[in-house]
Amino acid sequence: MSKFGSVKRVLATTTIVASLAYAPAGLAQENETVRLGLLRVSSQAPFFVGAAKGYFEEVGIDVEIVFFDAAVPATLAIASGDVDLSIVGFIPAFFNLAADGSLKVVSGHARETAGFQNTGFFVSTQAWEAGVREFSDLGGRSLGLTTMGSTAHFMSAMIAESAGVDPSSIRYVPAQGLGNLAAMVQGGQTDVVAGASTGFLPLYQEGQIELMGWAGDALTMQLSALATSADMIETRRDAIEAVISVYERVKDEYYAALVDNRNEDGTFIDQALADDFLGIVEEYTGISAGAMSRSISAIDARLDVGNIVAAAEWYYAQGFMDQPADPAMFLDLSFVEGHENIPDGFGN
Numbered sequence: 001m002s003k004f005g006s007v008k009r010v011l012a013t014t015t016i017v018a019s020l021a022y023a024p025a026g027l028a029q030e031n032e033t034v035r036l037g038l039l040r041v042s043s044q045a046p047f048f049v050g051a052a053k054g055y056f057e058e059v060g061i062d063v064e065i066v067f068f069d070a071a072v073p074a075t076l077a078i079a080s081g082d083v084d085l086s087i088v089g090f091i092p093a094f095f096n097l098a099a100d101g102s103l104k105v106v107s108g109h110a111r112e113t114a115g116f117q118n119t120g121f122f123v124s125t126q127a128w129e130a131g132v133r134e135f136s137d138l139g140g141r142s143l144g145l146t147t148m149g150s151t152a153h154f155m156s157a158m159i160a161e162s163a164g165v166d167p168s169s170i171r172y173v174p175a176q177g178l179g180n181l182a183a184m185v186q187g188g189q190t191d192v193v194a195g196a197s198t199g200f201l202p203l204y205q206e207g208q209i210e211l212m213g214w215a216g217d218a219l220t221m222q223l224s225a226l227a228t229s230a231d232m233i234e235t236r237r238d239a240i241e242a243v244i245s246v247y248e249r250v251k252d253e254y255y256a257a258l259v260d261n262r263n264e265d266g267t268f269i270d271q272a273l274a275d276d277f278l279g280i281v282e283e284y285t286g287i288s289a290g291a292m293s294r295s296i297s298a299i300d301a302r303l304d305v306g307n308i309v310a311a312a313e314w315y316y317a318q319g320f321m322d323q324p325a326d327p328a329m330f331l332d333l334s335f336v337e338g339h340e341n342i343p344d345g346f347g348n
Helices: 042-052 071-080 092-097 126-129 151-162 178-187 201-206 230-235 237-259 269-284 289-293 305-317
Strands: 032-039 061-068 085-087 103-106 110-112 119-124 142-145 169-176 192-196 211-213 224-229
Touching: 032 042, 032 071, 032 237, 042 061, 042 237, 042 269, 061 071, 061 237, 071 085, 071 103, 071 224, 085 103, 092 103, 092 305, 103 230, 103 237, 119 126, 119 151, 119 178, 119 201, 126 211, 142 151, 142 178, 151 192, 151 305, 178 192, 178 201, 178 237, 201 211, 224 230, 224 237, 230 237, 237 269, 269 289
Parallel strands: 032 061, 032 085, 142 169, 142 192
Antiparallel strands: 085 224, 103 224, 119 192, 119 211
16 A cells, blocks of 8 residues: 555545536536635645646636735635635634634645645654654654644644643744744754645655654644635625535546555556646646655545634634634535534534
8 A cells, every 4th residue: 555545535535515527506607707815735736737727617717826825814815805715724813714704614625634744743863863753752842833823733732642742841933934944953953843744855855854753644634625705605606616616526636646546655656647737736836746746635625523623722722812713603514515523513
């Protein structure tokens, strides 16, 4: 089995309520423009490939991709009306803005799960030599993050707890950027860092840092989702369904080209198939095909609802939010079938 694990087929079987063979029940009005907020990251490949291959046009959508440098401005752009839909992260900024129900999540996106090398925990050579090698060794150590309150912050606390470590014993160090984070662990300014693997794999492969483990092998976590405004749902539901149908269509191509198409050593069985897909994504992101091929995210239109509830509660308890956020106010579960881990009484 390849390094991407046995979960790949499970994640590739979601079904859109309003779709039949990827076509929404009611096509969007012809040439209807949808402004879609994205980051230049490989996990958002379904949207890039959908645009490049003309899939959006097939469902009546003239997609306009608007790029952002981080999840927070992408979220703010929905609230301001600068975009119609956007990929958002489940972080305090989103919970604060969505608490009143004016923003709505309509589909899942990226998640941490076993077998996928998305977020890694990397160790400086000095700390490694001092015995910091497992998640259970995090107690009393410094852990670098891009920012406090990031998804990596939440996941590190959950992983620490599951490993028997009190998260409050960890000294968190914000780096304000992935490049700074890589420099910190390379230079030994922090014992461990947690972040997107593409920023650290070159250093790891050169032997300048060590790998403690992959977040997805330690926990399952909902990282991001497709969100829109409540007004968009009320007035342009067909357009949202059309966008999600394209996402589902290319998601299947994503798994076929990059996950199922693997030998046991991680190389591609059909290199041309992978190159075609990765080449399109490279054009949109600037990330080399080689780097992307080593760091494939698990993507899924379904949501892990219980995990989102737990994240909102944790961020509020840690003081990152001004008020509690009830996910039932901003999770619209009507666009996609099969959402997972829904708490009893959710939304009642």
